[in-house]
Amino acid sequence: MPKLTINGQEVEVDPGLTVLQACELQGIEIPRFCYHERLSIAGNCRMCLVAMKGSPKPIASCAMPAAEGMVIETDNPEVHKMRKGVMEFLLINHPLDCPICDQGGECDLQDQAMAYGFDRGRYHENKRAVEDKYMGPLIKTIMTRCIHCTRCIRFASEVAGVPEIGAIGRGEHMEITTYLEHAMTSELSGNVIDLCPVGALTSRPYAFAARPWELRKTETIDVMDAVGSNIRVDSRGSEVLRVLPRINDDVNEEWISDKTRFACDGLRRQRLDRPYVRRQGRLQPASWDDAFAAVAERIKGTDGGRIAAIAGDLACAESMAALKDLMDALGSPNIDCRQDGAYLEGQPRAGYLFNSTLAGIEAADACLLIGTNPRIEAPVLNARIRKRYLAGGFAIGLIGEPADLTYGYEHVGTTAADVGRLMTGEHPFSERLRTADRPMLIVGMGALAGRDGAAVLAAARRIAEDFGMIDPAKPWNGFNVLHTAAARVGGLDLGLLPGAHGRDVRGILDGTMSGAIDVVYLLGADEIDMARLGKAFVIYQGHTGDAGAARADVILPGAAYTEKNALYVNTEGRVQAALRAVHPPGEAREDWAIIRALSSVLGKTLPYDNLDQLRARITDACPWMAAVDTVVAARWGRFGREGTLSDEALASTVGNFYLTNPVCRASVTMAECVAALSGRPSARTGTDG
Amino acid sequence: MNDVIEAGDRATPPFFFTEANLEAARVIIAKYPEGRQASAVMPLLDLAQRQNGGWLSQAAIQYVADFLEMPTIRVYEVATFYTMYNLEPVGRHHVQVCTNLSCWLRGSDAILRTCREHLGVHPGETSEDGLFTVSEVECLGACVNAPMMQIGDDYYEDLSPDAVRSILDDLKAGRTPTPGSRIGRRSSEPADMPDTDAVTGSGGPDGGP
Numbered sequence: 001m002p003k004l005t006i007n008g009q010e011v012e013v014d015p016g017l018t019v020l021q022a023c024e025l026q027g028i029e030i031p032r033f034c035y036h037e038r039l040s041i042a043g044n045c046r047m048c049l050v051a052m053k054g055s056p057k058p059i060a061s062c063a064m065p066a067a068e069g070m071v072i073e074t075d076n077p078e079v080h081k082m083r084k085g086v087m088e089f090l091l092i093n094h095p096l097d098c099p100i101c102d103q104g105g106e107c108d109l110q111d112q113a114m115a116y117g118f119d120r121g122r123y124h125e126n127k128r129a130v131e132d133k134y135m136g137p138l139i140k141t142i143m144t145r146c147i148h149c150t151r152c153i154r155f156a157s158e159v160a161g162v163p164e165i166g167a168i169g170r171g172e173h174m175e176i177t178t179y180l181e182h183a184m185t186s187e188l189s190g191n192v193i194d195l196c197p198v199g200a201l202t203s204r205p206y207a208f209a210a211r212p213w214e215l216r217k218t219e220t221i222d223v224m225d226a227v228g229s230n231i232r233v234d235s236r237g238s239e240v241l242r243v244l245p246r247i248n249d250d251v252n253e254e255w256i257s258d259k260t261r262f263a264c265d266g267l268r269r270q271r272l273d274r275p276y277v278r279r280q281g282r283l284q285p286a287s288w289d290d291a292f293a294a295v296a297e298r299i300k301g302t303d304g305g306r307i308a309a310i311a312g313d314l315a316c317a318e319s320m321a322a323l324k325d326l327m328d329a330l331g332s333p334n335i336d337c338r339q340d341g342a343y344l345e346g347q348p349r350a351g352y353l354f355n356s357t358l359a360g361i362e363a364a365d366a367c368l369l370i371g372t373n374p375r376i377e378a379p380v381l382n383a384r385i386r387k388r389y390l391a392g393g394f395a396i397g398l399i400g401e402p403a404d405l406t407y408g409y410e411h412v413g414t415t416a417a418d419v420g421r422l423m424t425g426e427h428p429f430s431e432r433l434r435t436a437d438r439p440m441l442i443v444g445m446g447a448l449a450g451r452d453g454a455a456v457l458a459a460a461r462r463i464a465e466d467f468g469m470i471d472p473a474k475p476w477n478g479f480n481v482l483h484t485a486a487a488r489v490g491g492l493d494l495g496l497l498p499g500a501h502g503r504d505v506r507g508i509l510d511g512t513m514s515g516a517i518d519v520v521y522l523l524g525a526d527e528i529d530m531a532r533l534g535k536a537f538v539i540y541q542g543h544t545g546d547a548g549a550a551r552a553d554v555i556l557p558g559a560a561y562t563e564k565n566a567l568y569v570n571t572e573g574r575v576q577a578a579l580r581a582v583h584p585p586g587e588a589r590e591d592w593a594i595i596r597a598l599s600s601v602l603g604k605t606l607p608y609d610n611l612d613q614l615r616a617r618i619t620d621a622c623p624w625m626a627a628v629d630t631v632v633a634a635r636w637g638r639f640g641r642e643g644t645l646s647d648e649a650l651a652s653t654v655g656n657f658y659l660t661n662p663v664c665r666a667s668v669t670m671a672e673c674v675a676a677l678s679g680r681p682s683a684r685t686g687t688d689g
Numbered sequence: 690m691n692d693v694i695e696a697g698d699r700a701t702p703p704f705f706f707t708e709a710n711l712e713a714a715r716v717i718i719a720k721y722p723e724g725r726q727a728s729a730v731m732p733l734l735d736l737a738q739r740q741n742g743g744w745l746s747q748a749a750i751q752y753v754a755d756f757l758e759m760p761t762i763r764v765y766e767v768a769t770f771y772t773m774y775n776l777e778p779v780g781r782h783h784v785q786v787c788t789n790l791s792c793w794l795r796g797s798d799a800i801l802r803t804c805r806e807h808l809g810v811h812p813g814e815t816s817e818d819g820l821f822t823v824s825e826v827e828c829l830g831a832c833v834n835a836p837m838m839q840i841g842d843d844y845y846e847d848l849s850p851d852a853v854r855s856i857l858d859d860l861k862a863g864r865t866p867t868p869g870s871r872i873g874r875r876s877s878e879p880a881d882m883p884d885t886d887a888v889t890g891s892g893g894p895d896g897g898p
Contacts, residue, residue, distance in 0.1 A: 157760075166762035168769035179762040180747070 004070035019061040019072055020048055028074050031083060031112045033090075033197045034149035035062035038253060039158060045149050046086045047112065050074045058082045080116070087116040092123045093172070094198070095144050102140075103199030105212040109147065130175055135165075136183030137672035138190055138262055140207050146176055146200035152192040159255065160186040161386045161406025176200070183676045187379035187657055190261040194244065194254075205262055205669045206242045210234075218581035219246055221568050223314050223486035223561040224259045224664065225378045227358070228570030231256060233264075233562050233581040240264045240562050240582055250359050250631075251574070257379040258673065259657065259664055264562070266667030270545040272557035273586025283555065288587065292601040294554050298537045299519055299602060304331025308508040308517045311337040311496050312524030312542065313485030313661055316566030316578070317625065319541075319558070319591030320487065321494050321618050322606060323523050326595055329604035333502025334517065337491025339527045340653050341505050342445045343453030344481070344488075346497045348637030349624075351461070352489065353573040355477035356440050357631050362388050364478065366395045366436035368412070368429070370419055370460060371650030372444020375405050376657040377484050378571070382406065395436070397422075397429040400446060400650040416452040419459045420645040423466070433467040440469060440478035445653040448481075452648055458640025470636055477636070483571040484654055486561075487524075490569040493622050512536040522548045523591070524558065526662050541594060543584070546662035556598070557588035560663065564590045565611060567618070567625065574631045575624070704748035706756070710736050714756065727759050730767050734774055743783055744775035772826070779822040780815045782860050784808075785839040788825050791832035796849075800836050801825060803850040807857050820861060833877035834870055843868035847880070 003012045004019075006026055013022045018041070020030050033045035043063035050061045053071035058079070061072075073079060091113065098104045130143040150167060153176065157163035162185055164178045178184055184192075193203050215234040222229040222243070229252035232244045243264050245256040275291035276283040286294070299307065309327050311320050320337065327335045338344060344352045356364060361384045374382040382405065388394050389407040396409035399418050412422060412429045422430050433439040441463060447456045461479065464470055469478030483489060498504045503511055505528065511517030512534040520533060524542035530551040540552035543560040561568075563584040569575050584590070589597075592614055599606040608614040619626040654660055658670040658677075706714055714733055721728040733756065737749040745768050754764040768774045775783070784804055788797045801812065804823045808816050812825040831837045834846030838853070845856055845868060852871040859866040872880065 163760035164762055166760075166766045168766055170770045177762075179760075179765055 002066050002068040002070075004066055004068070004072060006072045007074055013066050017066050019050060019052075019059070019064045019066050019070070022066040023050070023061060023072070023074055030061055030074060031116065032062055033108060033112075033147060034151060036151055036154075036195060039151060039154040039195075042150050042154065045090070045147065047083060047090075047116075049079065049082045049086060051076065051079050051082075083116045084118060087113060088118050088122070090147050091117070091121065093128045093144075094147065095127065097145070098199075101142070101145065101199035102202040102207060103145075103196075107199060108197035128172055133175070133177045134181040134183070135178055135201070136189060137669065137676045138204055138258055139184065139193060140202045140204035141200060142202070143175060143177075143200055145198045147198055148174055148176070149197055150176075151195040151197070152176060152201060155192055155195055156184065156186065156189075158390070159191070159383050159387070160188045161383075162186040165192070185677060187257050187259070187375065188255055188383060190258045191245070191255050203242060203262075205265060210236055210241050215241060216581070218562075218579050220562065220581060221576045221578040222256065222260045223568060223578075224257065224263060224661065225380075226483035226486055226488060226571040227252060227378045227380050228486065228568055228572075228574060228576050229256045229260050229380055230576070231260060235562070235581045238582050238585065240267050250357070251570070251576075252380045253384075255380050255383055259379075259660070259670065262669040262673075263664040263667045265669050266544070266663040266665070267560050267562060269668070270662075270666040271585050271588070272543055272545055272549060272555055273584075273588055274557060275587065276549075276552070276555040278553040283549075283552070288597070291554050291556060292598055295539055295556075295598060296601050298553075299330065302518055305333070305501075306516065306518040307332040307521070308334035308503060308511065308519070309521040309523065310335075310339060310505060310508065310525040310528065311487060311491050312339060312522065312526060312548070313487050314561060314663070315487040315491065315523050316561070316564065316568060316591065317490040317494060317575075317618060318566055318611065318614050319523060319595060320491050320496050321614065321621075322592045322595035322599075323521065324494055324496055325606050325617075326599050326602075326604065327521075328499075329599065329606070330602070333499030334508055334511070335496050335502065336498060336505045336508065337488060337496035338505055339485070339525055340445055340449045341453075342448040342653075343457055343640075344448060344492060345457075345639045346492055346495055348635055348639060349493070349573065350477065350479065350634035350636050351457070351639035352481050352483075352492050353634050354442075354480040354482060354571040355634060356480050357572050357574075358384055361385055361440070362391070363476075364388065364436075364438045364440040365393055366433050366439040367397070368422070368433060368439070368441040368463070369396065369398045369400065369405075369409070370441060370443045370456065371400045371447025371450075371652070372442055372482050373401065373403050373405065373446070373652035373654065374442065374444075374482060375403065376654045377444060377482060377652060379657075381482065381571075395429075395432040397432070400444070401652060403652075414649050415647045416447070416450065416456050416459075416645040416650060417647050419447070419456055419463075419650075423459050423463050430463075430467065433463070433469075436468075438474070438476050438478060439467055440480060442480045442482050444482050444650075445484050447650045449653050450648050450650065452643070452646055454641035455643035455645050456640075456650070458642040459645060461638070461640050462642075472636075475633070477633070479636075481571065484660070486568050486570070489571060489573055490567065493569055493573075493625065494618065495621075509533070522552070524548070524662070541591065542662065543588065544662035544666050546665060548662075556594050557584070557586065558591040558594060559584040559588055563588075566591075567615070567628070569625070572631050573624070573634060575626075575628050577628050702746070702748065704737065704741060704746060704752045706736070706752070707740060710740055718757075726757050727763070730757055730759065730764055731771070733757065734764070734768055738774060743779040743781075744777055778815070780820050782821050782840050784821055784823045784857075785826040785829070786812075786823065787827070787829050787831070787835070787837055787839075789828035789832075791828070792836040795835040797836040799850050800838060800848050800853055803853045804838075804857070807854055821857070834874060846870045847872040847874060 032048040034042045048061045049058040051073040156165040218233045222231045230246035230248040247254045277286040397412040399413045464479035509532040522540045526546040526548040540548040541556040562581045624632040658673045664670040717732045718729045754761040815822040837846040847870040856866045
């Protein structure tokens with residue numbers, strides 16, 4: 001434990017820390033541009049200079065390991081003068097166009113210039129100008145502003161795992177670019193916007209939309225995938241203008257996927273802002289009363305067994321609980337939250353959770369991926385796997401479709417039968433799992449949604465048990481299910497599964513085709529095959545006009561994830577509370593309240609009048625739901641149904657990363673991403689900036 | 690000066706190492722530990738440049754990147770960083786005239802002017818017959834024999850405008866002028882020393898130069 005003196009105070013720090021980190025522990029802020037906690041150390045901006053006794057020159061504190069006996073001064077006139085010198089150099093070629101810069105107001109350079117800037121320049125030569133680079137439809141570049149901190153380069157090669165950004169030329173002619181200005185092919189590319197300490201890389205969709213001080217900032221939860229990334233929603237008036245990550249080391253560290261960040265423009269389009277009722281074959285605007293009356297007319301007198309409900313991928317826990325209560329009240333056992341038909345059981349909870357937890361990935365030393373492509377199903381989780389991979393000593397095997405996951409893996413097989421072969425130890429990779437201290441496996445929806453879902457789940461459980469993945473003594477649970485839907489774990493927790501003799505999604509759709517099901521209640525369910533709803537009367541409750549709304553007979557306009565106070569349970573089983581950033585548009589209402597209101601029209605009034613009562617009911621049924629933001633370890637048990645494992649290929653259920661739910665399908669930005677990355681030449685116009 | 694070029698504008702024919710260069714590349718890579726083949730990027734780029742007529746095309750950069758299993762941008766960074774990699778086509782003879790301090794004091798302005806006038810091209814341009822590209826370069830490390838220029842791999846030193854003209858005429862005629870000093874110096878002994886053997890051979894009065 002090196003002991004050093006910082007500003008006259010003796011401190012002892014962990015070995016391996018840098019001087020900058022030691023100073024931070026003392027609450028001393030060191031200005032910096034290139035240094036970032038989650039990236040490698042570059043030491044090239046020189047802003048973090050401090051004085052060290054015995055050193056004739058100042059030292060870059062970010063790159064200097066704290067050592068025994070160092071005497072560091074961070075706050076004396078000499079240090080200030082040095083930093084002012086660095087700042088003056090940085091500003092030589094910086095355009096100082098803050099008034100027209102989107103970074104203005106949240107710019108590291110601007111902020112630090114307040115402390116170390118000189119109020120006039122001594123540089124009278126021409127400033128350099130750099131041509132802007134194309135980096136794809138998400139990142140706007142104004143490269144003259146670049147100060148060459150190389151954070152974006154390091155992020156791309158280290159965290160995102162797509163080494164596509166680089167610095168070409170040298171000295172004053174150094175420029176940051178992608179090779180031949182191709183769009184960056186990463187699902188995490190938007191994070192370079194946050195990392196950029198100046199306005200060189202900014203958000204293209206958000207360009208000139210607002211100033212940071214105009215925005216109302218709401219700390220909430222993302223629903224674009226099952227990771228439950230912690231986000232901050234910035235809104236002005238009734239519009240969500242942008243989404244930024246919040247730091248949560250247990251979940252998303254400080255990254256979010258491009259879908260999380262940029263799909264928010266989908267919240268402004270195709271919105272269902274008033275109820276609709278289908279009359280003479282056409283959807284016509286209606287009042288809430290009319291819509292409820294239309295539903296009541298159809299449901300009253302219909303036997304419960306002929307009614308079904310499907311919860312979609314973005315549904316919050318409250319609305320699903322209310323829907324379940326309503327279906328119970330109507331006497332319907334036909335309810336399901338597994339739109340993709342994945343085989344998952346309601347019990348035990350460990351059978352459908354990511355038990356290792358996201359942070360736990362870093363403790364594992366071997367990993368088997370089954371029927372999943374985490375890169376497109378959960379990019380932030382994939383970054384965590386890559387982080388662990390880069391640390392070394394992490395054997396990764398994949399059973400499923402081979403893909404570029406940004407890390408090396410052994411391709412163990414592609415079919416369900418290969419899972420069986422691994423289970424019986426026929427494949428050499430099983431030895432890697434057996435000898436690992438903390439092996440883990442990740443089962444994706446691609447493995448469970450297929451014909452062999454039940455058997456694959458059982459095989460995965462066997463693998464977990466046989467290869468020492470379940471060890472309560474350590475404690476370690478290496479069995480993980482990676483969900484693709486933000487609503488899924490909440491739905492399973494709340495028991496949105498077929499009751500006794502009830503039908504699952506497949507059964508419901510078979511029923512509608514055969515005429516055994518008359519009424520289907522879709523709670524934001526858009527991913528099912530609408531053609532198979534047959535002649536059924538379809539109630540669609542949701543916020544975006546997508547496949548479900550197009551097929552519906554009655555549309556009940558609900559609230560999107562940014563418009564309600566709601567609970568979501570992520571793939572780890574972590575309950576997180578989303579907060580309302582803006583109000584739902586028009587006549588749209590919070591989802592649980594719609595179901596509650598409908599229940600009284602149907603004469604089956606649900607026993608809660610406000611959100612607190614509903615949440616109390618939820619936590620009565622699921623006590624772990626009371627522990628917001630924490631993961632309650634789930635008890636192990638038997639699940640899955642052993643059966644034959646066929647030669648069915650296990651491919652990810654996510655076809656296109658950018659188009660997985662109604663919000664991103666409505667998003668123009670996501671459509672641009674699809675166009676740009678499908679190889680079509682990107683549209684570059686004079687207004688692109 | 691190595692200006693960053695818009696490589697995206699240039700369509701280039703495909704590039705593959707010849708059999709001989711393939712072998713040479715393998716020998717170079719073998720110098721580095723296994724898995725560290727990226728260390729060979731600079732010699733391989735040089736190899737590619739020589740094979741490709743003195744410049745690195747997009748295809749060549751991509752080929753080297755694939756050959757070394759490196760991200761293309763990493764190879765591109767190297768190729769743009771070093772001035773001795775040419776990212777645009779050059780003539781058969783790349784005439785690089787040093788105009789740095791020592792050469793400048795010894796008359797490099799006249800040398801460059803002679804090249805320009807004799808070949809009819811400005812620095813950075815290639816003559817119409819495709820034989821010559823003239824560039825102005827920074828110090829090539831032959832200050833003691835200034836002024837100097839480099840053509841291909843050869844240094845021509847102690848130049849005068851007449852010497853430059855004769856060198857260029859030789860090259861134009863397909864002859865290879867002898868590299869080295871134009872005033873008969875073998876090494877960097879004082880230019881006005883009449884008999885260099887007196888110094889380098891038998892030694893001075895005190896046994897050394």
